[in-house]
Amino acid sequence: MPPYIVDTNNGTSVEDFQIREKLLAKLKKRFTTYGYKQIRTSTFEYYDMYSTVKGTVNKDDMIKVIDSSGKVLVLRPDVTIPITRMAAVSKQDSLRLFYVLDIFRQSIEQADTKENTQAGIEYFGENTSENNAEVLMLAIHTLKDLKLPNFKIEIGHAGFFKALIAEASLSQTEMDQLLALIQSKNIAEIELFLSELSINNDVKRAIQSIPMLYGNPTDVIRQAEEIILNEEMQLLLENLREVYEVLKNYGAEDSIVFNLGLINHMNYYSGIIFQGFADSVGKPVLMGGRYDNLGKQYGAAVPAIGFAFDVDLLLHALTRQEAFPDQAPSADMIIYYEKEKQKNALTTAFRLRSEGYQVLTFLTGTTNTIDSKSAIHYENNQNVLIHNNEKRTFTNFTELYENILQFGKGDM
Numbered sequence: 001m002p003p004y005i006v007d008t009n010n011g012t013s014v015e016d017f018q019i020r021e022k023l024l025a026k027l028k029k030r031f032t033t034y035g036y037k038q039i040r041t042s043t044f045e046y047y048d049m050y051s052t053v054k055g056t057v058n059k060d061d062m063i064k065v066i067d068s069s070g071k072v073l074v075l076r077p078d079v080t081i082p083i084t085r086m087a088a089v090s091k092q093d094s095l096r097l098f099y100v101l102d103i104f105r106q107s108i109e110q111a112d113t114k115e116n117t118q119a120g121i122e123y124f125g126e127n128t129s130e131n132n133a134e135v136l137m138l139a140i141h142t143l144k145d146l147k148l149p150n151f152k153i154e155i156g157h158a159g160f161f162k163a164l165i166a167e168a169s170l171s172q173t174e175m176d177q178l179l180a181l182i183q184s185k186n187i188a189e190i191e192l193f194l195s196e197l198s199i200n201n202d203v204k205r206a207i208q209s210i211p212m213l214y215g216n217p218t219d220v221i222r223q224a225e226e227i228i229l230n231e232e233m234q235l236l237l238e239n240l241r242e243v244y245e246v247l248k249n250y251g252a253e254d255s256i257v258f259n260l261g262l263i264n265h266m267n268y269y270s271g272i273i274f275q276g277f278a279d280s281v282g283k284p285v286l287m288g289g290r291y292d293n294l295g296k297q298y299g300a301a302v303p304a305i306g307f308a309f310d311v312d313l314l315l316h317a318l319t320r321q322e323a324f325p326d327q328a329p330s331a332d333m334i335i336y337y338e339k340e341k342q343k344n345a346l347t348t349a350f351r352l353r354s355e356g357y358q359v360l361t362f363l364t365g366t367t368n369t370i371d372s373k374s375a376i377h378y379e380n381n382q383n384v385l386i387h388n389n390e391k392r393t394f395t396n397f398t399e400l401y402e403n404i405l406q407f408g409k410g411d412m
C-alpha cells in the first residue's frame, strides 16, 4: 500500500510536540520583549510572486500545486518575501513582525526534507548600526534563553565580497564556482581556480584571503583592512566595525565572530548577514541578514533586516545536548476520588482548571502512570492534599485552595 502521508519530519510524537511547544513559547516570548508582533502569511502563494522577481528561492526547489482554475501556486517557500511584499504594499516602516510558520522547499541535496518550521523576525527599519545590532542581540538573547552551550553568531557582509569580486569582472558561472569554493573554504582549489583567470594580482590575493577572514572581530577587521581595494569595501568594513561597537555595549562580544567568507543561500541579502551555530549541529540553527532592495521589486523601498531559526534543528540541538530544561511532570494536580465523593471531586477539578491549573481526575484504585506536582484525595472519611510529601486535610474548596496557594508560594 502506498504511504498516504508524506511524513518527512521526525519528532512527531506527543512528547516531541510538547517539547516543541515549550521551545516555541520561549522564542515567542523573547521576540515579544523586543517589540515584535506575530503574523502569518498564506500557505499557498502565486508562483509569479517568486518567478518574476530577482533573488528569491531557486525555482526548482519550490513545491508547485495547480488550483482548480489551472493557476500554478507554490507552497510558501520563504516567509521573508511575502512579508516584505506586505510591508512594501502598505508602505509602512518601523514594523517589527515575527512568525512561526512552515516553509516548503525541496533541494536535490536534501530530497526528503520538504517541510521545515521557521521561527523568525523581520524588522522594517533603516540600515543603522543600532538597528542591525539590536536584531543581532535578539538572536543572541534567544540563544542564551535556550541555554545552548557554546553557541556563536557568525557575522559577515553580503556586499563586501561583491565589492571585491566586482574588481575581477567574472562571468556568472565563474562567480558561482568561486562562491561555492569560498563557502567550503577550499583554499587550494581557490588558488587553482584563480590561477586560470586573468585578473590582477592584488585582486587574486584579496580573494584568496577571504576564507581566512574568520574569528575575533577586531583581528578580522585589521586583516581585512589590508586587502581593501576600493571605497565601497572600506565603507562596508566600517559599517561592520560600528555594529561590533554597539554589540559590545550590549555586552555580547563573547557570542560573536566575524566571518567575511560567510555566504547565505538567499540572494536577496544586501548588507550584514549572519548565521547562528550551536555545538553538535553541523548546520546553522539560524540565518539572516539585511535585505534593503527586496521591497523595491514589490513597489516600495522598505529597508529591512531579519532572521529565522530552523525550529527542527534547534530541537535536535537541544535534545542532543540534553539542554532542554524543566521537563515538567504531566499534570499540576491529580485528584483521586471514591465514587461517593465524585461530585466534590469533579466540581473541585472544574474550579481548579478555571484557575488555570492542569488537573486530571481518577477514581481511587485506577492505575495511573502520570506524574503530578501534587495529589488530592477525596476519601470516604477525609479529604487530603499532598505536596512534596507534606499532607494537609481540608473540608471544603476554600480550605483546599488556601493550602494550594500556600504551597504555591514555594514552587507550584
Ligand SMILES: N[C@@H](Cc1c[nH]c[nH+]1)C(=O)O
Pocket: 078, 079, 080, 120, 121, 122, 266, 287, 288, 289, 305, 306, 307, 308
Ligand atoms: N528567510 C531567510 C531567513 C531570513 C529572515 N529574514 C531575513 N532572512 C531564510 O529562509 O533563510
